Structure formats: structure tokens, C-alpha cells
Amino acid sequence: MGISDLHMHTCASWDCSAEMRDMCEQAVRLGLEAVAFTEHVELNPDDDHTYSTFDYHKAREIWEKVRDEFRGRLVVLFGAEVSYWPHLEAEIRRYLEERPFDLVIGSIHHAPVIDFWKPRNAETVRSDPDRAREALKSYFADTEKLASSGLFDVVGHFGVYERYMPGAWPEIWGDEELETLLTSAVQAIAQNSRLELNAQMLHKPGHLPAPRVEVLKLYREMGGARPVFGSDAHMVAKVGANLHLALEAIREAGFDRFAPWTGVIRKNGPSYKAAQRIDMG
Template sequence: MCSDFHLHCSYSPDSDSSMEEMIRAAIGLGLKRMCLTDHQDWDYETDGMVWYFDTDPYVEDYLKYKEKYEGQIELLLGVEMGLQPHLAEGYREYVQKYPFDFIIGSSHLAHGKDPYQKNYFEGITEEEGYREYFDSILENIDAFDGYQVYGHLDYVVRYGPNRNKYYSYEAYRDVLDTILKALIDRGLGIEVNTAGYKYGLGQTNPHPDVLKRYKELGGEILTIGSDAHRPEHIAYSFPLLEELLTGCGFRYYTVFRNRKPEFIKIS
């Protein structure tokens, strides 16, 4: 597992690490390739932080370091787009403007509410909060599909009152199957995001049972990402993935260049 396709640096408001620090750390770990995917969440501000960035200097820095570290690591240009249906038209124009190799579509908000904030679950049950989040994913998929994979599909469980204690694929099978089928029908993939281990969930996002079901339904496009915001979290828990993914039926994972997939054998 030598490719990390979900990484953040100081172009994201929740990271203090420079782009070069992240690149040098990835080289030190022996990664063959990494894809920078900083947060581009329009119409989203929390605690005075804006979750979007000026893309022109981002691309300039990327090109500078791509040249500087050529031969040491393959550096690819990506972005993580925070999806909301009303942003779809602007996002369509945006993704055509820049030479991204890879785009993650993610849900950080459900109907304008952030699961990270405690008030997300006020007045509702945990199940209602989870279902609202999954329903919002379906709305996003219907509105916009200009990305290659959907990120951390069950991100909401990181912040639920009981987190993943009572969460399972079977409990939400109806809506999760609908999401997976909608992505597969559009030729889109999902990611396996190892930050769930960092957050103490003892699982990836999505849950391995969701990954297994995605494969059963015919899904093949699966990228691997640590969601690292600091150098020490790059490729977090990647040694666990070979057994996990082969156990879910996967023989390959996916990397992207120019938004085109390449399938790499797991073992």
C-alpha cells in the first residue's frame, strides 16, 4: 500500500502542515505516490474558519514541488470537494478550470448541518441523525457527479453520541445499498479512509461490511486514503489494509492520473 490519495496541508484550515512537510514525510515513509486533496467546501464556515482556498497558488505550489521531488515520489494534484446540492453548477465549472488528477466528493454537511458540531444531534435520535446524513448523500449524488470517488461514506459515525457502538451496515442496509448502487451506476467509486483508526473507531470509513457490499454489488473503484492533516498521520494504519481488503473480496485498489483510473494489484 504505497499510494495515499487523501491528504491535507495548510491550504485546509484544519491543518498547520505545509505542503512540503507532507511531501517530505511521505518520501520518508517510502510512498511511491501521494495525492494532495485539500478542502474545497463552499458555503461553509465554522468558528471563523472558511473551508475553501485560493486554487491558483495551490496549483503553483504543487507544480513547484512536483518538479523539485521528481524521481523521489509521484506527486498528484487533487481536491476534496464538500458537496451540497445547491453548489452543483458552480462545482461543474470549477472542476473544468483546473488540472486535477483526482477529485473526492465528500459530505461534511447534511442539509447545512455539520455532524462534528454537537447541535447536529439535538432533538433527534442517533439513528435519525445518521439517516439524515445518508439521505443527504443521495441528494448530492443526484445533483453532481464530477468526482471520482465518494469520500468516507459513513463519516457521521465519527461524531455520533455513541459513535459506532450501535452502527452497522445491516442497520442502514436500505439506504447504504441505494447509495452504493447510485455510485456504481454512474461509474464512480468510493474510498477506504483509515482515519477511523486514528479516531478510535477500530474501523475504516466506511465500515468493512460496507466495503464488502460495494464489491458484491459490482463496485471496483476503490482508492486508499489516510485523511492525514499532519505528517505523522500519512499512510495511517495502511499495514492493516491488505488483509482487510482481500477479506472484502478486493484484488486491486485504484489510483488516478488525469482523472483516469489505474488498478494496482494488492498482493
């Protein structure tokens, strides 16, 4: 079983302009076995910049064409990365019931008191540890709810708040409140979903994998299944990026390899039947 990159975006995502075909050509060049396009699905009406920007039918039409074109060379899966908000769980459930995907990643992209996507906020995180702790508490509590909802095959980039501000956050281990919240979140993931090793920043000095190795270890000790690999590529050059560093990280945590794509796709998704045929030879 070869390597799969199960977290990638194309121009069907609001923050990406890459073409699916180009991403697939790159995956073939790299010798990947499968890729999953997990486009951003944003269902929060308060965020008018991203709300409802994903067009399921249009994306699916493009995917079907590309999938057929690459048949025999690359398995191309149709997925989504849904931003999870506890107060929108019913809407997310309904959305996913009505629209079949092969793989659904649930991600927390917010921690209300600090916008961790803006690198300049690292200064606030450093100078106001109380506020930073509030952000972490809400991030962990929301992640636990995300995993417990049972709606998601994979939990995306756990620890993403470190992406643009590595090393700025308060220490979690030894902080009883934070440690308890983190541990319950990881337990919920181990029981109801699966971790992704998000490799997006791994090549940069000072950056750690999302999640960190000690979190992966805890997850494994709690019975968590093999993680999936995700480059989180938004451009062709990033497809499959940092795979070897990611593999080192999961091995350090005690996993032998990444989960194969056949072990994580949904039974009611558009690729499941075809995958069964491949499995039966």
C-alpha cells in the same frame, strides 16, 4: 505498482498547517509511490468560517514547485476534496470545469440535524434515535446525489459521521428505511464513482474504517471498482498512516489491493500527460 496515499491536506486547506514539502519527504521515507493533495474546497456561502478559503492559483503554484522537486522520487498529484451540497451542485460543477485537478474527492461533511464533528453530540445521538435516524437519512440521500452527479472521482470517507462517535448510531441493517437509503447510495457510488477507504481513525480502539467492511462488501458485489487508500493526513506524522489495517479491511471485503493512482486520475488534470509517458516507459 506501489502504494499511493490519495487523501492528504496541507496549509492550503483551512484546517491544516502542514507544508507540502514536509508531507512529501515523509511519503518518500515511507516508500510511497504517489500522493495526492486533496485540499478542502468549500463553496457554501452560509459557512463563513470556511467559504472560499482555498486559493487555487496559489496552491497550484506551490504544487508545481514541489512536484518538480520530487520528480523521480515521488509522484505528487494535485487534487481537491470538495464538500458536496445538493443545492450547490451547479456552482460546484462550474468551479471544477474552470479549474483542472488530477483527482477530485466529493465528501459530505454535514447531516444538518446533528453536528457529528462534535464528540459531545454523541449523547444526543444515543438518547434521541429519531433525530439520529434523520441525520443518517440526510447523509445517505446526499451521498447518493453526490455520487450520481458524476462530478467526483472518489467519494470521501463514507460513514464519517462515526468518526468522533463510534458505536453511538442506530443500527442500519434491519432498519428498512435506512437500509434502503444506504443501499441506493452505495449503488450510486459503484456505478458513478469509487470508494475511498479512509484510514484516519483505524489505529484507535473501537473505531471502524470509513466505510465499514460490510459496506465495502456490498459495494464490491454491486460491481464497485477497487477503492483508493486515504490517510486524510493533516500532519506529517499521519502520512500513509494505518495503511496495513486499511489493506486488511479491503481484503476482508474481497478486494485484492487498492486502486493504483494511474487508474483514477483525470484525463484533463495537470498530471495526466506525464503519467502517460511514465506508463509508456
